[in-house]
Amino acid sequence: MIPRGVLKTIIKLRNMTPEEIRAYFEERATRIKSRGWTAKQHAEDQEKWHGLKNERTYSKHFDKPEENKTYALTGTKDDKCIANGNTWKESEVV
Numbered sequence: 001m002i003p004r005g006v007l008k009t010i011i012k013l014r015n016m017t018p019e020e021i022r023a024y025f026e027e028r029a030t031r032i033k034s035r036g037w038t039a040k041q042h043a044e045d046q047e048k049w050h051g052l053k054n055e056r057t058y059s060k061h062f063d064k065p066e067e068n069k070t071y072a073l074t075g076t077k078d079d080k081c082i083a084n085g086n087t088w089k090e091s092e093v094v
Contacts (some may be wrong), residue, residue: 010023010050018061056087063087 002010012020025039025046037045043058052058065071070093072081080086 006050009046012060013046021058021061025062059084060087063089 025043028040040062065088071091074083075081080090
């Protein structure tokens with residue numbers, strides 16, 4: 001059974017926009033300085049605690065495209081592309 005506090009946080013984060021998720025974890029990184037983690041590291045930690053380790057539900061919002069690289073924005077349901085929820089790195093066209 002998932003503890004009530006964890007469930008509330010999961011529901012809260014699932015209803016946030018990508019910008020709100022980044023802001024939430026950036027504020028958390030500023031507030032909890034003892035670990036010395038970045039906002040993305042806090043997001044990855046929450047994914048583990050929420051049982052979402054392989055989904056990258058929160059940390060994917062910290063990825064950014066790199067200059068002079070080509071990415072797949074759309075594709076079929078099995079393609080690695082941004083529209084299917086993959087990261088910029090995973091969606092890179094080689």
